[in-house]
Amino acid sequence: MMEDREQELEQFRAYRASQSQEERNLLVQAHIGLARSLARRFASRGEPIEDLEQVAYEGLTKAVARFDPDRGTSFAAFAVPTVVGEIKRHFRDHTWATKVPRAAKELATRLAATSEQLTITLGRAPRVSELAEELRVSEETIIEALDARAAYRPASLAAPSDGDEGRTLEDSLGAADRGYGRVDARVTVERLLENLPARERTILELRYYEELSQDEIASRVGISQMHVSRLLRRVLDLLGGEEDLADGAVLPG
């Protein structure tokens, strides 16, 4: 065990001295199991395992290039945070747009349809395991989707709105002609907000509740205006069919 570790450190020293691509590849190959194993730990978060493995390999390659064998830690102890950090960054940067519809919207729709269809073929309501098999997702995902349906109840008009002391959704009803449509729109947005990552939620709130411009949001959140525009576009696409919103109509605050 100790000899293995010493031998491994020697390989890293040799690579650091030579900077040879071949030696680096050998080191990456030697630890590919570690990267794969870490990628698998994140497989339940709704991203294809192949993508996660790819990201983990990139993280592993970075770790190999940066590891200092004379710092007194094992390579695994050094590589795990690097690889996990890389996987987490991947989730943060690439997945939110697909995660929302896939996890919350699409699955809820498919769940209802599949449940109905299985009830007919089985002559009884399906079990979670049967739904999971039919939809090719984990049982845990099904249980969560069933639970999430409860959160899709329309917000009560008389309940205080979040972060808006004493005000109720009812108070935000406008003139009779457009008011109801606006409340519908707001309820839709609130449902969507619940499922968004923190940053996207903040951006949407700044745009439609605080009515800030894209430039103002960009400087407040610390990203470019282009990026804000792209994120908003994607969120609005998720709303599908809510043309009023996509055209930039402002919601009652």
Place this chain on the structure above:
Amino acid sequence: MPVSLTIPADPASIRLARLVVSGYAAQAGATVDEIDDLRTVVDELCSMLVAHATSVDDLTLRLSSDGRALHAFVSGPARESWMPDELAEGIVKVLADIYEVRVGDGQVELTVEKQLELVGT
């Protein structure tokens, strides 16, 4: 309000622990990303104990939150051979803010704390 759950120390039961931590973290105001992290953390903690447990053993999961952070505590019997798993520990250390191991009185106790982002407060 703290919540505790006792489950058989087998891999299939870890799913219950994951579901409970998701629900609890959601109620505590955690973001979707934080919930994913906590679920992975609890999964790793339970797995570290299950790997050395026998079929008659139980694991206890306790969750609490003070609004700013969420605390998870998992305990199980300490078999002679119990050793923390390097990979699992590495993951837990990245995803949680504080990680502690205590072995004594025939028990292993693993504790984590994760700070919550507290959006909109």
